[in-house]
Amino acid sequence: MACxxxxxxxxxxxxxxxxxxxxxxxxxxxxxxxxxKFVEQLGGKVPEANFQHNAGAKTEAKEEKEFETKMEDPEPESDIELELLDTIxxxxxxxxxxxxxxxxxPTDDEVDQASEFRGKGAASYSDGEYEDAINFYTQAILLNPTHALFYAKRAQAFIKLCKPNAAIRDCDRALHLNPDNAAAYKFRGRANRLLGNWEAAAKDLRQACKLDYDDETDDWLKEVTPNAKKIELHNIKQERKKAEMEDEARRERVRKAQEANKKAAEENEKKQYSSSDDDFMSSLGPDVMEAFNDPEVAAALQDVMSNPANIMKYQNNPKVMNLLKKFAGATGGFPGGIPGMGGMGGFPTFPSAQTTTPNHPKSNSKPKEEYDDGLD
Known part of the structure; x- marks a missing residue:
């Protein structure tokens, strides 16, 4: 099934x-x-975050517009050096x-009458009476509009009168009735050549030669082929260039979107960390927060955070130790570190904390008796 x-x-x-x-x-x-709505109906879920245009949105829109303009304005065919332009x-x-x-x-009588008019049209054409030939072919068409050759022959006469558009209409009708009518391809190709439609002319004349070769058709094809090839190559080049530009633009749009998405994720992460820090600091209590205003205490806390073993340096400083105990109480003993204060591992037991000496089990072994080896 076609898409x-x-x-x-x-x-x-x-x-x-x-x-x-x-x-x-x-x-x-x-x-x-x-x-x-379509995505959600298929079971998908769209993030709730609002889409934000970045600061360069206007610039990107302008670049996109310039790209579209460039795409719509390819290199004109007039830049191709074509021949026979003075004969168009x-x-x-x-x-x-x-x-x-x-x-x-048509009835049988009408078919016979149409054939008679066709004969008169052919005779008039041979005599160079192209207007008369057109009239006779028209009479034949009115009697029997199902005969493709009548239209093709009238098109031939239209070409002699330099009426290529009328000839093309007749050939189109002939090919509608009979898609394999070589004469219709031949004269439509000639009509397009007179109009300077080199590609269309070459295509029709090639098909005419394929269906029913004759020297005149081949000569006409040779005449239009150089220009047709130049245009065909030009169009291939333009299509390739257009495809490259579209691919480049697509990659650029994806790159910018990825950068914007990365930036948004980073900003969201910063907001989450900031919110976590605020929640943590607010949980410490006013007395702990006030202690942070003391430069000595703040420096000590920073020192301990950088290396928990440094707490031993402050065991005789009650001001610092009191803060650290409050800090430990607020954070539950600093399990795994403090939010927003990376590198803070678990603190060793405070020296001022009450400690008990572990009870070791008594040994059941008897004292070692002196051993006399009897050598003296």
Missing amino acids: PINTEDIGKLKIFIEFVSTQPSILNLPQLGFFK IEGDADPLQEMGEDEKM
Whole structure:
């Protein structure tokens, strides 16, 4: 089953999904509410954090706009050195020619009459009476609009009168009736050549030669091929350049989104640490907080935090030891360190704390008796 979404739209969707994967909070924007609802219906969960535009948002938007403008303004075809430009003619703007009734099914008599008009049209064309030839072919078409060759032959006469647009319309109709009509490809190719549509001309003339080769068609194909190849190569180059630019822009958007996401995560982490520090400090009590204003006590605390073994230096300083005991009480003995004060491990037992000598079990061994080896 063919995908109902074109390749360009799929590419844009891919870029959007890649961006959202790095900044999922963007789905909280009101404009993307429909997509957030879709994600949640599938069982997904969108972070509650609000999406914040960074300070360079306007600059990024401007860069994006410049990129889009650049994408829409590729190198013009006029920069290609083409040949035969002086032989291009202006397209005709005559009223649409009669095409006959789409649903008409001709009778046998009408088929015969149409063939007679076709013969008269061919004769007029051979005599150079192209207007008459067009009129006769038109009569044949009105009687039998199901015959593809009538349209192709009328297109041939339109080309002689330098009316390529009318010829293209007839050839389109002929190919609608018969997709393998070589004459229709041939004359549509010639009409496109007169209009300077080199690629379209080459494509039709190649197909005409493939279906029913003739020297005239081959000569026309050789005439348009150089210009067609130049344009084809130019277009390939432009498509490759466009793809590279799109890929570069996509990578840049993802990079910026990742940087913004990283910055937001770092800021959120800082806020969490700050909140943890505030909660910890508020739990110490006013007397402990007041003690921090004493430079001696603050320096001692910092010294002990850097190396818990340094507490022995302050065992005879009651001011410091009292603070440390209060500090230990507030933090439960400093298990695993203090929030916001990295490097603080468990404190050794305070020297001023009451300690008991451990009771060692009595030995059941008897005193060692003197041993007389009887050598004296």
